[in-house]
Amino acid sequence: MRALLATILLAGASPLAAQTVAITNGTVVVGDGSEPVQGGTVVVRNGRVVAAGRGVSVPGGAEVIDATGKWVTPGIVAGFSRLGLAEVDLGADGSDDTDSGNGPFNAAIDVTPAINPKASTIAVSRADGVTRAVVAPVAGKNIFAGQGAVIDTGDDMDAVLRARAFQFVELGEGGAGIAGGSRATAFVLFRNALREARDLRGRIDGARQDDVLLTRFDAAALVPVVQGKQLLLVHVERAKDILNVLDLREEFPGLKVALVGATEGWTVAHRIAASGVWVIASALNDLPASFEMLAATQSNIGRMRDAGVKVAIGMIDDNDTRYQRNQRQYAGNLVALSKVPGATGVSWSEAFAMISSRPAEAVGIGGEIGSLEAGRRGDVVIWSGDPLELNSAPEAVWIDGVRQPLDNHQTKLRDRYRSLDREALPEAYRK
């Protein structure tokens, strides 16, 4: 099924302009958590990575790019975002498709048609080396927000790599508010929704039992969740909420769950580790911003990781429509924690993996994107230096093996206003 899907998707990914490229002599980061390799080579052909590392030979006919003094990595994967759903967040109605709160549907919502591949946020992210993103809808009137996608940031009209990659549900403070004011209500709603989905499954006559709360379309959308065929991303922050979610799997054994947020995860890290579920966490949350985050610390990710939890970095309700480019700064900051007494940081290689392969694995697409292992999609970035460092920037970006333009609204303004000297014509003529 997955292979078939991949084939279909590949056909749609238009690797027409993909060329054979060999990037040589760079510091190569595979993105799987292994150490960077000096003097490595990365070869991309037909839109896929052929090989990456030392001793990789350059195929004949390849375009050879010398990356001496540069770093070469897989593109950054935004672990949790609303990228491509909003051009402007506030006061520009019509440009924001994050929230479907006024519509009749919830779980059935699929973000795919709302993603605008030409959004300026996508171009800005691409220019900073973000090549893929996990995109979730915002929950409106129901705890179920709908189905999210995995997208690329390429300069073409085919952004969606995997539609309906997951269902997203709010089960913490946010979910309680939506459900009517309490976590208890949220959990009842959750159970009821899955029960309605379970009841619907296999009913050829389409008949439904009484007292249904979900529309047929919404209930149908939850059938693959109950069956474990579609990943369920659950946003929770408080330690007890995390445990409640883990316990749900006893009631619904088919559920395939990943946690989003988990600010207090470190306090129950061993329980999460034992469950084997993925966590997509905010990197630097350290304020008791709400009563479900009293234990917030920047050491959360490091401690969960040390306890054996599988962790990726995401931007949960943190400027999630546009600042995915700051994930690499956040990852670097987690490395910095290793030098702070009493704090728990993350190794450089693991920190980088948390913004490349780990988020891809968390949403079940690690075989396709997020690393430079052979066969992965040809998403490659050449950086001016260490990509987790503040003064580094991408110098070249490929997505599916296609070299990408890096200019955008911001770079054009930058160029227009480099000089404020009066010229023969107004600034509007500088393009």
Added chain:
Amino acid sequence: MRGALAAIFAMALAGCAALAPPPKSKPGTVHIAENPYPSTYHPYGGVPTLIRNATVLDGEGGRIDNGSVLLVDGKVQAVGGADLTAPEGATVIDAQGHYVTPGIIDIHSHLGDYPSPGVQSLSDGNEATSPARPEVWAEHSVWPQDPGFSRAMANGGITSLQILPGSANLFGGRSVVLKNVPSRTVQGMKFPGAPYGLKMACGENPKRVYGSKNQMPQTRMGNIAYVRQTWIKAKEYDRKWTKYEKSGGEIPAEDLAMDTLRGVLHGKILVHNHCYRADEEAIMIDVAKEFGYKISAFHHAVESYKIADLLRENGICSAMWADWYGFKMESYDAINENIAYVQKAGACAIVHSDDPNGIQRLNQEAAKAMASGKRVGIDISEATAWTWLSGNPAKALGISDQTGSLKAGKMADVVLWNGNPFSAYTRPDKVWIDGALLYDSANPKLRPVSDFELGQPGERDVK
């Protein structure tokens, strides 16, 4: 109480007039208190400390490699090279490979008035009941137990900060400058002698907040009209009081809102104007000229790069983010080179946060801005970039004679970093405020915990 006092004075005056021949003109004797909530902050004191072998950025654009900084009696006593010696009994810190800088000053924070946890009961930043509320003072909203203060110090090296009212109103109210030292009261945090600020706002927020209530202002032209009308009232108020103070006569009615605006007209209160767009900044510059006041800084000035020349000519600072963009229409044209362009034009650049998370890494924001400049050929030194974090905000806040740079005689507000503070891998190692060591990464006892966090999960934790 104040009114009663004024009445007593008035009666006394009347009584005198009955006995003696009327004077030609007698100065008024009623004065409006300028500092009714005085600072009670006292430095905590520390031991004489010599930091040696450090890279010193002085906050005014100077740099000393292998430099030394000597802190004595709460002041910077000397800054120099390897030859600087420690007085007897001084603590000597070998800072090989580390940087020493002035403490960072965040000119735009809402810590305390929008604290953590962000619940309605503690949401005290916007008195959004009238577009002009110059009578409210941010200090009366500041909750000293906001856990954000300690994060800003321990993770961000913030030693002073300005707390502003929000931007719902055209005139948001008075700001307050604080020392980032935990205290039971806001008075215990107030920066001694710092002038007050007035928060003003242009653009989207006021017109959205009041337009949605079907009140003025509903448009940008409504914003400006309302601002001008308010200044006209302030001028009239000022004339009445100035006349009274010079010549006596009938005591004018006192008005809390107008007192603040009068303070601005007299240059005693500094204007901090939330203004994103270049064209609106240009209009606000003309408004200021029309009514005879000065704008100290434009805040959130994401388009300052478009009029950096105008800002230089008018001596107005721009407080900016490194890379925030697009979250609203007026931030749509933000560019990463904004700060570097403003610097290059010779105008005053400041890095600010407006955010309880961002305030924990303003040094990194400066690093990103510096790097963005470098990529387009604007070579900005680390020493210059540090002026964005301490020297320039101190100037714009009117406290640069006391803090903001490592110069002899200034307050010993100092951060020792465990590496290069323009790196993502660097954190504060030690923070001194007025010479008192208030954070030491190696000493769990020197880690403040607010009342709110006591007994909560993670109370003793490193944050």
